[in-house]
Amino acid sequence: MPGTSLIGESDTSISRLLQSLETTFLEANVAMNLFKKHQETYSTGAYTIEQSDKFWQRLEEVYPSFQRLGQEKGLGGDKIDLNVREYVQQEQWDHGIAPRQFISSEIRIYANAFLFAFDSFYKALKILLECSARKNELAKPVAALETAFPDIVAIRNSAHHMEDRVRGLHGIHTKKSIPLVETLLDDNLISVKGVTVAAVIGTKYGNTLTDGRLAMIDVSEASMQKLQSIYQEVINCFEWSGTAYIVPRI
Numbered sequence: 001m002p003g004t005s006l007i008g009e010s011d012t013s014i015s016r017l018l019q020s021l022e023t024t025f026l027e028a029n030v031a032m033n034l035f036k037k038h039q040e041t042y043s044t045g046a047y048t049i050e051q052s053d054k055f056w057q058r059l060e061e062v063y064p065s066f067q068r069l070g071q072e073k074g075l076g077g078d079k080i081d082l083n084v085r086e087y088v089q090q091e092q093w094d095h096g097i098a099p100r101q102f103i104s105s106e107i108r109i110y111a112n113a114f115l116f117a118f119d120s121f122y123k124a125l126k127i128l129l130e131c132s133a134r135k136n137e138l139a140k141p142v143a144a145l146e147t148a149f150p151d152i153v154a155i156r157n158s159a160h161h162m163e164d165r166v167r168g169l170h171g172i173h174t175k176k177s178i179p180l181v182e183t184l185l186d187d188n189l190i191s192v193k194g195v196t197v198a199a200v201i202g203t204k205y206g207n208t209l210t211d212g213r214l215a216m217i218d219v220s221e222a223s224m225q226k227l228q229s230i231y232q233e234v235i236n237c238f239e240w241s242g243t244a245y246i247v248p249r250i
Contacts, residue, residue, distance in 0.1 A: 001247055003240025013131055018235070020124040025231050026248055028117035028224065035110035035219045039203070042103055051097055058088045108198050111205035112159060114219045118149060119156040121227065125234065137237040141230045148226045151206075151215035158207035162197045165208055181212030 006015055063084050070080035093099070098106075122145055129138045145152075158165050168178045178195060195208045199216070206216030217223065 001235060001240070002244050004242030004245070005240065007239035007241050009132075009238065011131065014128065014238075017124050017128040017131065018238075021121055021128070021231060021234060022247060024117045024121040024124065025227060028114055028121065028227060029248075031110050031113035031117060032219055032221070032224055035107060035114060035203075036221075038107045038110060042107075051092075051100070054097070055088060055092065058091070059084055062087065107200055108205070111200060111219050112198070115152075115156055115159060115205060115217055118152050118217065118223075118227065121145075121231075122149070122152055128234070132237075134237050138234065141233040141237070144233070145227075145230050148230070149217065149223075151209065152217065154209045155206050155215050155217060158197065158209055162207075165195055165197050168195050178208065178210055179212035183214040 006018075009015065066084045066087070067080055070083065075083075089099070125138075125142055125145060129135060129142050132138055165178070169176065196214050197207050199206055199214065201216065203220045204216035204218050206214060209215050
């Protein structure tokens with residue numbers, strides 16, 4: 001940041017909007033770091049394989065005692081199996097072994113946070129463009145963001161309204177169906193057709209849009225670098241006073 005105070009800006013909402021941009025920029029960065037760390041930890045599948053092996057080994061260890069007790073109570077085999085699974089799963093959770101569904105949900109939480117931070121950044125930037133007298137200067141970074149991430153609002157909208165997307169609908173107030181459109185990803189190596197929500201493919205995360213396309217945002221350093229460049233361009237549209245500092249601050 002080139003300074004701590006704006007020069008020639010009497011409207012306090014301008015500084016608040018700029019602060020909002022900083023906040024959402026940092027949130028996107030943190031979400032990306034967590035997403036990347038999660039992928040590095042679990043991408044090989046070694047953890048879940050080890051977890052599965054321990055689960056089945058423990059099932060074999062405790063099954064005889066549960067079988068004996070269950071038969072004394074007149075329980076059927078299905079009920080005994082269910083009791084054994086419940087006991088071993090609870091035992092694993094008590095020892096900090098996360099269920100596989102928790103692991104897959106965790107990475108979607110980070111990806112979703114990244115998506116929503118980008119969307120919030122864009123919304124704040126659009127309002128800043130409306131409120132500021134520096135419209136000519138700010139129009140360029142707004143256009144750059146829309147070019148770099150053209151589907152950001154639509155992806156976020158689908159993420160926020162999964163109850164409609166999973167039914168193949170545009171929205172709660174319409175019965176209009178989403179068309180089935182084939183989407184090619186990763187240099188045409190992956191073909192997707194049909195309604196998809198909260199999809200994680202490599203470093204990309206996205207949802208089916210109302211036009212039927214599967215649109216995705218890349219949760220990566222490359223996306224953050226683009227956002228950083230746009231954010232810096234916004235900051236440079238204004239005049240500043242005070243001591244320059246680096247974001248994030250220590």
